[in-house]
Amino acid sequence: MRILTVCGAGVGTSLMEKMFAEQILTAAGIPAVVDNADIGSATPNGYDVVLTTSLFADLLPATTAQVIIHDNLMDQAGLREKLLAAVAKEA
Amino acid sequence: MLTPYTTFNAVMAQATFTTPQAVITQTGRLLERGGYASAAYTEAMRASFALNGAYFVIAPGIALPHARPEAGALANGLSVLTLAHPVDFGNRANGPVRLVIGLSATGAGDHLAMLQAVVATLGDRWRVRQLLDCTTSADLFQALQVTDRP
Numbered sequence: 321m322r323i324l325t326v327c328g329a330g331v332g333t334s335l336m337e338k339m340f341a342e343q344i345l346t347a348a349g350i351p352a353v354v355d356n357a358d359i360g361s362a363t364p365n366g367y368d369v370v371l372t373t374s375l376f377a378d379l380l381p382a383t384t385a386q387v388i389i390h391d392n393l394m395d396q397a398g399l400r401e402k403l404l405a406a407v408a409k410e411a
Numbered sequence: 412m413l414t415p416y417t418t419f420n421a422v423m424a425q426a427t428f429t430t431p432q433a434v435i436t437q438t439g440r441l442l443e444r445g446g447y448a449s450a451a452y453t454e455a456m457r458a459s460f461a462l463n464g465a466y467f468v469i470a471p472g473i474a475l476p477h478a479r480p481e482a483g484a485l486a487n488g489l490s491v492l493t494l495a496h497p498v499d500f501g502n503r504a505n506g507p508v509r510l511v512i513g514l515s516a517t518g519a520g521d522h523l524a525m526l527q528a529v530v531a532t533l534g535d536r537w538r539v540r541q542l543l544d545c546t547t548s549a550d551l552f553q554a555l556q557v558t559d560r561p
Contacts, residue, residue, distance in 0.1 A: 329478060330479070331522070375465075392471060392504065392505060394473070
């Protein structure tokens with residue numbers, strides 16, 4: 321499973337999303353590689369799932385990856401639900 | 412606990428700014444006062460908002476403005492600003508903002524612990540409430556020293 325998190329600068333939001341995604345997937349026992357990138361350099365192809373906010377979802381290059389939109393970063397229960405649903409689809 | 416990543420000079424309670432640009436500018440000035448970023452970094456935060464919008468409103472009422480490391484980050488560090496009145500940054504999902512954490516990261520990949528500390532504090536509604544209730548910058552700085560609950 322390859323997951324990409326995307327934000328504006330690549331050092332704040334997407335890194336937090338990466339931390340959360342890793343925690344959730346580790347806890348669920350799902351092996352995954354999670355990378356993060358800024359919107360200017362993000363290349364979603366090659367990833368199974370892209371995790372970002374509504375704003376950047378519109379700006380992402382066209383991709384075959386599943387795009388998860390999650391706006392409240394502190395809502396980890398919501399993120400877990402979306403992420404695990406996306407992972408289940410890939411499996 | 413956020414005090415390892417900020418200083419008293421970089422903290423301000425109950426500011427009365429009314430526009431996102433004024434809030435971002437002050438957040439940057441606080442980063443400058445803390446020695447974490449240059450004036451160019453503050454300008455880059457403003458430009459990022461103008462270009463990308465308010466994606467850095469990461470949760471209801473909470474903004475985390477920042478720019479790219481090469482824009483003028485001098486050290487890893489935070490500024491903390493609470494607003495007396497909510498300011499609308501235009502993020503529909505997360506609404507108007509009252510708590511602002513300015514972030515400077517040098518991009519060396521060593522600021523994960525700082526982000527984890529931010530997340531630990533912001534993920535605790537009681538802690539956020541506590542920070543917002545502080546009426547003076549001294550109180551706010553003290554509240555930032557509280558150890559996060561597991």
